[in-house]
Amino acid sequence: MSNRPGLPADIDIFSPPRYADEASLFRDFAYLRQYLPLAWVEREPYQPFWTVVRSADIKAIEKDHETFINAPRLTLLPKQVEAATIQAYGTRTAGVRAIIDMDLPDHRKYRDVASRWFIGAGLRKLMPRVDQLAERFIDEMVAKGGECDFATDVAVWYPLQVIASMLGLPETEAPYILRMTQQLLGAQDPDLQRSDQYGADAYVEFSGYLGKLLAERRANPGDDLASAIANAEIDGSPIGMVDALSYYLIAITAGHDTTSGAITGGMHAFIQNPGEMAKLRARPELTRSASNEICRWVSPVKHFMRTATRDFELHGQTIQAGEAVALFFPSGNRDETAFPDPDRFDIERNTEGHLAFGYGIHACVGRQLALAELDAFFGKLIPRLQKVEFAGEARLIQSNLVGGYKNLPIRYTIA
Ligand code: HEM
Numbered sequence: 576m577s578n579r580p581g582l583p584a585d586i587d588i589f590s591p592p593r594y595a596d597e598a599s600l601f602r603d604f605a606y607l608r609q610y611l612p613l614a615w616v617e618r619e620p621y622q623p624f625w626t627v628v629r630s631a632d633i634k635a636i637e638k639d640h641e642t643f644i645n646a647p648r649l650t651l652l653p654k655q656v657e658a659a660t661i662q663a664y665g666t667r668t669a670g671v672r673a674i675i676d677m678d679l680p681d682h683r684k685y686r687d688v689a690s691r692w693f694i695g696a697g698l699r700k701l702m703p704r705v706d707q708l709a710e711r712f713i714d715e716m717v718a719k720g721g722e723c724d725f726a727t728d729v730a731v732w733y734p735l736q737v738i739a740s741m742l743g744l745p746e747t748e749a750p751y752i753l754r755m756t757q758q759l760l761g762a763q764d765p766d767l768q769r770s771d772q773y774g775a776d777a778y779v780e781f782s783g784y785l786g787k788l789l790a791e792r793r794a795n796p797g798d799d800l801a802s803a804i805a806n807a808e809i810d811g812s813p814i815g816m817v818d819a820l821s822y823y824l825i826a827i828t829a830g831h832d833t834t835s836g837a838i839t840g841g842m843h844a845f846i847q848n849p850g851e852m853a854k855l856r857a858r859p860e861l862t863r864s865a866s867n868e869i870c871r872w873v874s875p876v877k878h879f880m881r882t883a884t885r886d887f888e889l890h891g892q893t894i895q896a897g898e899a900v901a902l903f904f905p906s907g908n909r910d911e912t913a914f915p916d917p918d919r920f921d922i923e924r925n926t927e928g929h930l931a932f933g934y935g936i937h938a939c940v941g942r943q944l945a946l947a948e949l950d951a952f953f954g955k956l957i958p959r960l961q962k963v964e965f966a967g968e969a970r971l972i973q974s975n976l977v978g979g980y981k982n983l984p985i986r987y988t989i990a
Contacts, residue, residue, distance in 0.1 A: 836979025
């Protein structure tokens with residue numbers, strides 16, 4: 576192991592608090608992309624892993640889903656937490672087995688259960704509700720009288736209400752779901768933690784809630800995603816209870832914090848780049864391009880991992896069978912070989928191939944929905960937004976998994 580290129584001791588691209596200071600984090604990523612595209616990390620509190628930071632390398636690894644599989648190690652967890660969770664629940668994921676944890680052939684069978692709700696006719700059916708919610712939250716900004724914490728007042732609620740509608744849940748459930756998802760996904764951030772550090776007991780409580788939903792939708796199916804999952808068949812048999820609950824969990828968690836992170840990061844980027852905001856106001860046809868640039872710029876998902884099933888050569892090194900690689904999407908999205916002048920927020924740029932939604936067979940199933948939510952929100956807000964500025968300290972979530980602003984105080988005038 577000793578002749579492997581180790582990550583320099585003064586570089587850290589994986590500890591949760593690093594994600595609250597993006598300027599220095601992005602400097603580290605840039606250094607690694609240039610000088611050390613593949614580095615071996617043996618550092619507490621994690622089991623060893625490789626860091627992958629270039630766009631082309633992330634894509635090559637994600638594309639080769641036979642060599643690089645999602646089970647058993649999908650995210651960086653401190654090894655004590657890993658060991659305790661395995662001991663308590665039998666797996667590193669506290670018993671959850673969602674599509675993101677699966678490999679072929681199961682992955683395809685389970686992904687097909689929900690994918691039609693997120694594209695084509697399924698998405699079109701949801702769009703009037705997305706538009707209505709976008710308008711409502713803009714009206715609420717108006718009602719707040721020109722000042723709000725955009726993160727906690729608007730951005731966390733809007734995508735959550737979209738998901739709730741899709742699942743067929745009443746709006747009144749949103750505060751509870753928000754509390755649970757923040758404890759699950761933001762569990763690394765001291766402000767959002769519960770009793771344990773990595774959300775395992777939040778999983779248990781939330782599973783009880785979702786179990787009731789499952790039973791109810793089996794008894795009285797409706798035209799919603801929760802019913803589709805509850806009554807799905809896999810290989811001709813009813814979907815298992817754990818698999819259905821895991822599906823609920825991923826639909827709620829994956830579609831929520833990620834999208835709200837993109838919305839807060841988008842607002843922050845517009846305030847810092849008033850020229851881009853003016854451009855969008857003058858040329859609404861750039862809305863979709865702006866939404867993609869927001870996703871590239873923010874990269875709400877910070878990493879996922881894969882485990883090698885065989886030895887694999889990369890940059891003169893051997894990633895050995897059984898070793899894990901961490902793919903850093905924000906770094907791939909600032910890769911200067913993929914995006915000229917990558918540290919410029921430019922709503923007109925060609926964002927094709929950006930990695931905010933991942934790549935390959937696991938690429939985000941909710942991508943079209945997330946972009947539609949961004950289009951609806953900024954497409955309606957920017958033409959009415961006459962003035963906007965920071966009104967306090969913007970604070971990023973300390974998470975190496977899903978990030979965004981946990982506070983974004985702003986002052987504004989909306990027509
Ligand atoms: C801006 C918002 C979003 C971002 C940045 C995002 C990002 C991602 C990323 C990076 C992955 C993993 C891709 C990979 O491993 O290659 C993923 C997977 C996934 N996302 Fe999203 N996502 C967003 C919104 C959504 C929404 C709205 C939903 C659904 C309501 C959703 C549901 C999922 C699911 C179910 C997966 C697992 C797909 C699989 O394993 O096949 N995401 N997302």
